[in-house]
Each structure stands twice: as structure tokens, then as C-alpha cells.
Amino acid sequence: MTLTEEPRLTGRPALPEEPAVAPHEPIWKLMLRKYMKNKLAVIGAVLLFLIIGAAIFAPWLAPKDPSQQVLLDKLAPPGKDYPLGADNLGRDTLSRLLFGARISLLVGFASVAGSIFIGTVVGAVAGYYGGKLDAVLMRFVDAVISFPSLFLLITLVTIFEPSIMTLIGIFAIFGWTGTARLVRGEFLSLRKSEFVLAARTLGIRNGRIIFSHILPNALGPIIVSATLGVGGVILGEAALSYLGLGIQPPTPSWGNMLQSAQNPQIMLGAWWYPLFPGLMILTTVLAFNFVGDGLRDAFDPKIED
Amino acid sequence: MAIPLLFIITIISFAMMRMAPGDPTALMMDPMIKQENLTAYKESYGLNDNVVVQYGRWLGNMVQGNFGESLIRQGVPVKDLILARLPNTLLLMLVSTIIAFLISIPLGVYSATRRNSKTDYAITFISFLGIATPSFWIGLMLIMVLSVHLGWFPIGGVANIGEPFSIWDRLHHLILPAFVLATADMAGLTRYSRSSMLDVLRQDYIRTAKANGFRERTVIFRHGLRNALIPIITIFGLMLPSFIGGSVIIESVFAWPGIGLLFMDAAFQRDYPVIMAVVVIAAALVVIGNLLADILYAVFDPRIEY
Numbered sequence: 001m002t003l004t005e006e007p008r009l010t011g012r013p014a015l016p017e018e019p020a021v022a023p024h025e026p027i028w029k030l031m032l033r034k035y036m037k038n039k040l041a042v043i044g045a046v047l048l049f050l051i052i053g054a055a056i057f058a059p060w061l062a063p064k065d066p067s068q069q070v071l072l073d074k075l076a077p078p079g080k081d082y083p084l085g086a087d088n089l090g091r092d093t094l095s096r097l098l099f100g101a102r103i104s105l106l107v108g109f110a111s112v113a114g115s116i117f118i119g120t121v122v123g124a125v126a127g128y129y130g131g132k133l134d135a136v137l138m139r140f141v142d143a144v145i146s147f148p149s150l151f152l153l154i155t156l157v158t159i160f161e162p163s164i165m166t167l168i169g170i171f172a173i174f175g176w177t178g179t180a181r182l183v184r185g186e187f188l189s190l191r192k193s194e195f196v197l198a199a200r201t202l203g204i205r206n207g208r209i210i211f212s213h214i215l216p217n218a219l220g221p222i223i224v225s226a227t228l229g230v231g232g233v234i235l236g237e238a239a240l241s242y243l244g245l246g247i248q249p250p251t252p253s254w255g256n257m258l259q260s261a262q263n264p265q266i267m268l269g270a271w272w273y274p275l276f277p278g279l280m281i282l283t284t285v286l287a288f289n290f291v292g293d294g295l296r297d298a299f300d301p302k303i304e305d
Numbered sequence: 306m307a308i309p310l311l312f313i314i315t316i317i318s319f320a321m322m323r324m325a326p327g328d329p330t331a332l333m334m335d336p337m338i339k340q341e342n343l344t345a346y347k348e349s350y351g352l353n354d355n356v357v358v359q360y361g362r363w364l365g366n367m368v369q370g371n372f373g374e375s376l377i378r379q380g381v382p383v384k385d386l387i388l389a390r391l392p393n394t395l396l397l398m399l400v401s402t403i404i405a406f407l408i409s410i411p412l413g414v415y416s417a418t419r420r421n422s423k424t425d426y427a428i429t430f431i432s433f434l435g436i437a438t439p440s441f442w443i444g445l446m447l448i449m450v451l452s453v454h455l456g457w458f459p460i461g462g463v464a465n466i467g468e469p470f471s472i473w474d475r476l477h478h479l480i481l482p483a484f485v486l487a488t489a490d491m492a493g494l495t496r497y498s499r500s501s502m503l504d505v506l507r508q509d510y511i512r513t514a515k516a517n518g519f520r521e522r523t524v525i526f527r528h529g530l531r532n533a534l535i536p537i538i539t540i541f542g543l544m545l546p547s548f549i550g551g552s553v554i555i556e557s558v559f560a561w562p563g564i565g566l567l568f569m570d571a572a573f574q575r576d577y578p579v580i581m582a583v584v585v586i587a588a589a590l591v592v593i594g595n596l597l598a599d600i601l602y603a604v605f606d607p608r609i610e611y
Contacts, residue, residue: 143310143313146310146546146591146592146595147314147546147588147591148546148549148550148584148587148588148590148591149546149550150549150550150551150553150554151549151550151553151568151583151584151587152317152318152321152584154553154568154569154572155318155321155572155580155584156321158572158573158575159321231437235437235439238439238442239439239441239554242439242441242554243553243554243557243569244573245572258441258442258445261445262445262448262558264452264453264460267445267448267449267453267454268453268454271449274442274445274446274449275446277442278438278439278442278445278446281437281438281439281442282434282437282438282439282442285436285437285438286433286434286437289433289436289437290433
């Protein structure tokens with residue numbers, strides 16, 4: 001440590017004092033400052049905070065049991081008893097939305113964790129080793145991208161019986177290609193850099209170079225793509241649940257709440273019932289996208305603050 | 306790339322079907338059926354053969370345009386089911402592509418030429434909203450407001466039942482689903498047109514044109530837009546997979562009898578031949594779309610040579 005901090009030991013004259021305008025600032029502080037300047041990103045972070053909090057504390061926040069049916073209160077309008085109304089079986093919409101947030105976030109985070117893992121491994125191996133291995137892996141990525149994935153997704157769901165676990169697995173299997181391309185790009189540009197050559201010269205194993213030397217440099221873009229990915233999975237889960245192939249009732253999910261709302265009779269009398277689950281999906285995905293964009297700018301050293 | 310990809314897709318979808326625990330015979334048969342009758346029934350559909358033999362037979366038939374018979378609707382060739390539905394899906398996709406381009410490109414170009422103005426910010430914000438909104442929910446909201454409450458549009462289907470064919474009736478049914486399918490890609494397309502136009506406006510020839518005293522409108526439309534359109538055309542090929550996927554959802558929302566709805570019914574009933582045929586056709590459409598985008602690119606950009 002001391003060696004690198006003593007420029008005189010290299011034989012050159014001491015460096016002039018750094019100008020006062022650029023004080024040494026930890027990198028995370030610089031990023032935080034850049035992030036806080038982006039208003040939409042801050043709004044997104046606040047929203048996300050609230051939604052995650054609502055999901056975690058759903059059992060305490062929910063005014064009612066989400067699966068308790070009060071048939072007399074079928075399609076009750078928003079009011080004192082039911083802040084956001086009741087559904088066609090007399091269940092409290094607000095409570096179901098809160099518990100639905102748990103499902104959406106769980107599926108979103110878990111499957112993105114899986115797809116980030118697959119994508120990082122494939123991208124790192126392809127980018128680090130290059131050559132034929134790279135070509136084969138990237139052709140495979142091209143093939144997966146051009147699959148009509150929704151059709152295969154639906155086919156898989158009907159085969160494996162929809163459950164939270166199968167949904168997470170299926171979204172992980174189809175979601176990794178973007179990350180793989182991204183990580184590969186980072187590795188391609190870094191594999192010939194001096195610190196990698198130095199590590200190689202020291203005889204460090206490839207696996208270690210990949211994971212502890214190069215990967216930390218690619219962490220920014222990976223986090224950004226993960227953030228945007230969660231929003232995408234939440235949209236996908238909602239669509240599958242709406243089609244009846246995702247989360248199965250009585251477990252509440254924003255998507256399957258919309259499925260039972262599609263009925264002209266309900267739509268005529270109870271506008272609140274199809275409205276709120278959609279607004280929740282929209283807000284959550286928007287929050288993830290704002291945060292992702294904010295992080296992208298904060299991580300990008302080319303963008304001045 | 307295209308043909309091997311199709312081949313891989315057929316293998317994967319075939320393998321998936323065989324892994325399925327659900328058996329169509331279990332769904333449709335009388336539970337009291339005798340074992341020998343069941344075996345004979347399976348035999349008549351070739352379900353007792355080796356998997357590789359079954360795949361080979363199916364692939365051989367498919368190349369000749371024969372997708373076999375539906376397991377659920379006995380005796381009906383899959384080809385007939387698909388041919389009956391395909392025109393509806395293609396019509397929906399064609400009209401919504403036109404809508405998406407007609408709305409997105411002007412918006413994108415406009416916000417590029419008025420960069421950092423209030424309108425530009427508003428368009429960008431609406432695009433953000435569009436990306437985050439599930440298209441099926443937009444469909445539900447439009448049905449609720451425009452169809453159920455105001456009664457301006459039918460709530461679903463392709464035409465009024467029991468009425469003679471009329472273009473107006475068909476259009477009336479088509480507008481909402483086509484618009485909603487278009488929204489899925491409109492936001493991305495607007496952003497893309499905007500950045501494409503911005504790239505072009507930075508070029509030297511635009512500055513030259515302006516220096517030569519051409520009016521701004523001439524510069525934007527004659528010199529700028531033409532060049533900005535080239536990359537926008539190629540994105541059409543990339544949009545196709547999401548369009549085809551979106552059609553499954555939108556057709557379900559609007560009860561639009563296309564292959565998306567056919568696929569959903571088949572998926573719920575485990576009608577293997579229908580499912581596989583639709584997957585292969587969807588894959589083929591994606592491949593054709595990419596090919597088309599390449600061709601269009603070459604046609605519109607004289608700098609590209611093959």
C-alpha cells in the first residue's frame with residue numbers, strides 16, 4: 001500500500017498538488033451525487049422503497065385477510081370498509097394488492113437472480129476465452145433470442161403445471177441472453193488489458209481472473225440490466241397470470257386479479273376492480289425502469305454530473 | 306442461420322411435448338374405457354412408437370405442409386384449423402404494424418427536431434409509461450371505457466354474428482385490438498425513431514443543406530427523414546417476435562379468433578399437434594421477418610451490397 005502512495009520511490013519528482021476543485025471523493029459518493037441529480041430516478045427509488053416495504057409488511061398493513069370472502073360485499077365500491085373496493089367474491093382489493101406485491105417481487109427478483117447468474121457465466125466464458133467457444137455460445141444466444149419465446153413459455157407452463165417455482169425457473173431460462181451479450185462485451189474489452197495480463201503473468205488461474213479480477217469491472221452494467229430485468233419479468237408474470245397460466249387463484253397476483261375482472265357485467269358496475277391491479281403493475285415497472293436508468297447514468301463515467 | 310434455427314425449434318418443441326406428464330387420451334377418454342381400446346386409440350395416432358420415429362414422421366409430414374390431425378377435435382387436420390385462423394392474425398398484425406409506424410415515426414421525428422423542448426419531454430415520458438404498461442391492461446381499460454360504458458366498439462370477436470359481411474363491421478371490430486397490439490411496440494419505436502433522427506441531424510450533409518439555404522422543413526423531410534428511416538425499417542424485423550407473442554395475449558383479450566387464441570385453447574387442452582404447428586409457424590414468421598428486414602435494408606440503403 002505505502003509503495004503506491006509514495007511517488008518519489010519511482011524515481012520521478014513528486015507530483016504537484018492536486019488542484020482543490022477535484023477533491024478525492026469515494027467513487028460511491030460521486031455515483032450517489034450523480035444519481036440524486038436525476039429527479040425521475042429519485043422518484044423511482046422512493047416508489048420502489050414503498051412497494052418493497054408494502055410487500056414485506058403486507059400481513060400487518062393489509063386491513064383484511066386477502067382470501068376472506070364476504071359474499072354480501074361483492075363488488076363493493078371503494079369506501080370506508082374497502083379502501084379500494086371489493087372483488088367479485090367480496091375480497092378486499094387493497095389487501096389482495098398488498099399480498100400480490102409479494103408474488104410479483106418474489107418472481108421478479110428470484111428469476112432475475114437466476115438469469116443474471118446464467119448470463120454472467122455464459123458471457124464471461126465467451127468473452128474471456130474468445131475464439132470458437134465464443135462463436136458457438138453467441139450463435140446459441142442468437143438462437144434463443146429469436147425464439148418466439150412467449151409460445152415456448154406458455155407451452156412449458158402447461159407442461160410443468162404453473163406454480164411460483166416453475167414461473168421463476170422459466171423466466172430465468174428465457175431472460176439471460178441480454179446479460180450474456182452485455183457481460184461478453186465487457187470481457188472482450190478487458191481481456192487484453194494490462195491488469196489482466198499482469199494477473200496472468202503472476203500465474204493466477206483463469207477462473208480467479210474471471211471472477212475476482214474482471215467481473216467487478218462489469219458489475220455496473222450487470223446491476224443496471226438486472227434492475228430493468230425485474231420490471232420485464234413482472235410484466236411477463238402479469239401477462240401469464242392474466243391468461244390463467246401463471247399464479248393460480250386463490251393466491252392473489254396482480255395478473256390473475258385482472259383475469260376475473262374481464263367481464264362486461266363487472267366492468268359496467270365496478271370500474272375500480274380492473275383499474276387498481278393495472279396501476280400497481282404500471283407503477284412498479286415504471287419505478288424499476290427509472291431506477292435502472294438512473295443507475296446507468298450514475299455508473300457511466302462518460303456522463304458528467 | 307434461418308433454417309438450422311427452425312430445425313432446432315422443432316426439436317425443442319417436440320422434446321417438450323414428450324416430456325409433458327399430461328396425456329390427451331386421459332383428458333378426452335371415458336375413464337371406464339377398456340385397456341385394449343385405449344391402446345388401439347393410441348396406436349391409431351402413432352402414440353406408441355419410439356420418440357425419434359414419431360419426430361421423424363412429424364417432420365417429414367410437416368415439410369409437405371401436413372401437420373397431422375388435432376387430437377381433441379378428432380379427424381380435423383391441423384392445417385385446416387390453422388388456415389382458418391391465420392388470415393385473422395395476419396390482418397391484425399398488418400394493421401397494427403401500420404398503426405405503430407404511423408404514430409411512432411412522426412412522434413419520434415417531431416421530438417428529435419424539438420429536442421429538449423416541453424413536447425420532447427412529454428413524448429419521452431409517455432414512452433416510458435408505454436413501456437411499463439401491460440398491453441393487455443390497456444386493452445381491458447379501453448374495452449371498459451369505450452366498449453362497455455360508451456358502447457362505441459364491440460367487446461370482442463371479428464364480426465357481428467349472423468350478419469352479412471361488411472367492411473365497416475370488420476373494421477369496427479379490428480380497430481381496438483390492432484391499436485392495443487400496436488401500443489406494445491409504439492413506445493420503443495418512438496424512442497428509436499427519435500434517436501435515429503437525432504443521429505442523422507448531426508451529420509455534415511444536414512449542415513450543408515442548411516448552409517445552402519434550404520428551408521428547415523425541406524431539410525428535415527427530404528434530407529433528414531429519408532436517411533433516418535433506414536434503421537427504423539430494420540427494427541421492423543426485430544419487432545416481429547414481440548408482435549407474434551403479443552398477438553397471443555391481445556387475441557385472448559379481444560376474443561379475436563386468430564392462431565394466438567387457437568394456441569391458447571390447444572395449450573389448455575394439450576392438443577400436441579396444434580401446439581407444435583403453431584410454435585413452428587410462429588418461428589417461421591420470425592425468421593421470415595428477419596429476412597424481410599434484411600432485404601428492405603438493402604433496398605432502401607444503396608450503400609449496402611450483398
